[in-house]
Amino acid sequence: MKLRNSAERYGLVAIVLHWAIAVLAFGQIGLGLTMMRVESQRLAFDLIQWHKSTGFLIFGLFALRLAWRLANPLPRQPASLRPWERRLAAVVHRLLYALFLALPFSGWTLVSASVLGIPTLVFGLFLLPHLPVEISEPNENFWRFVHHLLAYAAIALIAGHALAALRHHFILRDETLKRMLHPVRRTKP
Amino acid sequence: MMPTRIIALVIFLLLGAPSRAQVPSLSEAAGRYSLVADHSSLAFTVSAVGGPGIEGRFMRFDGNIDIPMDDMERARVMITIYPESVTTGQERIDNFLKSDAVFDTANEKAITFVSTHVTRTGEDTAVIEGNLTARGRTFGETFNVQLAEFRGTEIRLHVEGQVYRSRYGMDVGTPLYSNVVDFDMDLAVVRR
Numbered sequence: 001m002k003l004r005n006s007a008e009r010y011g012l013v014a015i016v017l018h019w020a021i022a023v024l025a026f027g028q029i030g031l032g033l034t035m036m037r038v039e040s041q042r043l044a045f046d047l048i049q050w051h052k053s054t055g056f057l058i059f060g061l062f063a064l065r066l067a068w069r070l071a072n073p074l075p076r077q078p079a080s081l082r083p084w085e086r087r088l089a090a091v092v093h094r095l096l097y098a099l100f101l102a103l104p105f106s107g108w109t110l111v112s113a114s115v116l117g118i119p120t121l122v123f124g125l126f127l128l129p130h131l132p133v134e135i136s137e138p139n140e141n142f143w144r145f146v147h148h149l150l151a152y153a154a155i156a157l158i159a160g161h162a163l164a165a166l167r168h169h170f171i172l173r174d175e176t177l178k179r180m181l182h183p184v185r186r187t188k189p
Numbered sequence: 190m191m192p193t194r195i196i197a198l199v200i201f202l203l204l205g206a207p208s209r210a211q212v213p214s215l216s217e218a219a220g221r222y223s224l225v226a227d228h229s230s231l232a233f234t235v236s237a238v239g240g241p242g243i244e245g246r247f248m249r250f251d252g253n254i255d256i257p258m259d260d261m262e263r264a265r266v267m268i269t270i271y272p273e274s275v276t277t278g279q280e281r282i283d284n285f286l287k288s289d290a291v292f293d294t295a296n297e298k299a300i301t302f303v304s305t306h307v308t309r310t311g312e313d314t315a316v317i318e319g320n321l322t323a324r325g326r327t328f329g330e331t332f333n334v335q336l337a338e339f340r341g342t343e344i345r346l347h348v349e350g351q352v353y354r355s356r357y358g359m360d361v362g363t364p365l366y367s368n369v370v371d372f373d374m375d376l377a378v379v380r381r
């Protein structure tokens with residue numbers, strides 16, 4: 001198995017990063033939605049601390065992923081795709097990249113602007129400093145609005161992205177999903 | 190008198206004036222006293238890792254102190270705190286403190302302290318041991334008391350102590366927020 005992408009297929013690193021982020025993002029969205037709705041304030045507090053830590057982890061993995069993407073060839077899309085499918089896929093992928101950078105950033109800004117001044121201790125290991133933003137109720141509310149908006153946009157895009165992948169696999173029966181599951185094999189000698 | 194002399198006298202009086210409260214004899218102090226919440230303050234702080242922490246106070250509480258004629262160490266102190274009166278100056282924090290995460294004021298109306306033993310540690314200082322009950326759990330706690338003022342019918346006491354909140358089922362936010370609650374109280378009591 002090869003670590004790097006080839007012109008046709010994804011390498012192991014890209015695949016592992018993709019699925020690690022997929023699992024974490026799925027959990028993160030579930031956590032975000034749950035923590036806003038649980039009855040117990042005690043549980044909500046703990047869940048929010050987890051949400052901040054996981055968000056930071058996703059941010060870190062995403063930075064790695066972006067670097068890896070820029071340092072590797074992007075495998076060609078399957079030849080069977082129609083032009084509008086190619087264009088739509090490219091747009092959604094770009095938007096997902098933008099969202100996964102903006103989402104954690106907006107969360108971090110919201111926490112930094114909060115009048116509650118709750119520190120972020122990432123997985124109980126180290127202190128994430130607050131960003132130097134104005135601490136006020138209006139500023140906190142603005143970034144809360146942005147974070148919620150981006151979160152809902154991400155939910156919609158991820159759903160579309162996943163449905164498209166399932167369509168390729170079960171309806172079009174092409175290689176699109178498979179190549180995100182099996183890395184490039186070493187060419188036989 | 191020359192003005193410089195007057196200034197010198199004022200400085201002498203300020204520096205030389207006794208900084209400690211007049212310590213009454215036991216017979217002078219003996220009696221039953223009630224806490225006057227309006228003239229008292231019951232403040233606490235919880236520090237946080239890399240943050241401002243929480244500073245709050247209880248606005249409603251009452252209590253009694255009984256000082257017997259013969260033995261100071263048999264003095265009794267009883268304090269009841271009403272946690273729904275907690276305030277930090279930030280309504281969202283207050284609501285969090287009142288929620289099930291901390292005081293659970295929907296179900297728990299009072300926090301009580303009943304002394305079990307008073308030990309004199311100096312001319313105007315003492316250590317009070319007693320049972321603190323919060324959220325249905327009781328543990329022994331110790332507070333340091335200093336006499337701040339004695340005026341015949343009124344006594345002012347400065348009380349400090351540290352309480353581990355986790356024991357009372359209020360460990361939310363640890364270790365981000367310290368487990369130790371630092372109490373700093375100025376209690377005014379009047380003779381009944």
Ligand code: HEM
Pocket residue numbers: 025028029030032033036048051052053054055056058059100103104105106107108110111120144147148151152154
């Ligand atoms: C990819 C990363 C992230 C995703 C997918 C995500 C998703 C979400 C979602 C779905 C919600 C609930 C929105 C609602 O119920 O309307 C939420 C709320 C929240 N998120 Fe994130 N989040 C991420 C990163 C972060 C980060 C890094 C932080 C902080 C360091 C953060 C802090 C918060 C906070 C404090 C709330 C609650 C806001 C409030 O009080 O209304 N999030 N997030």
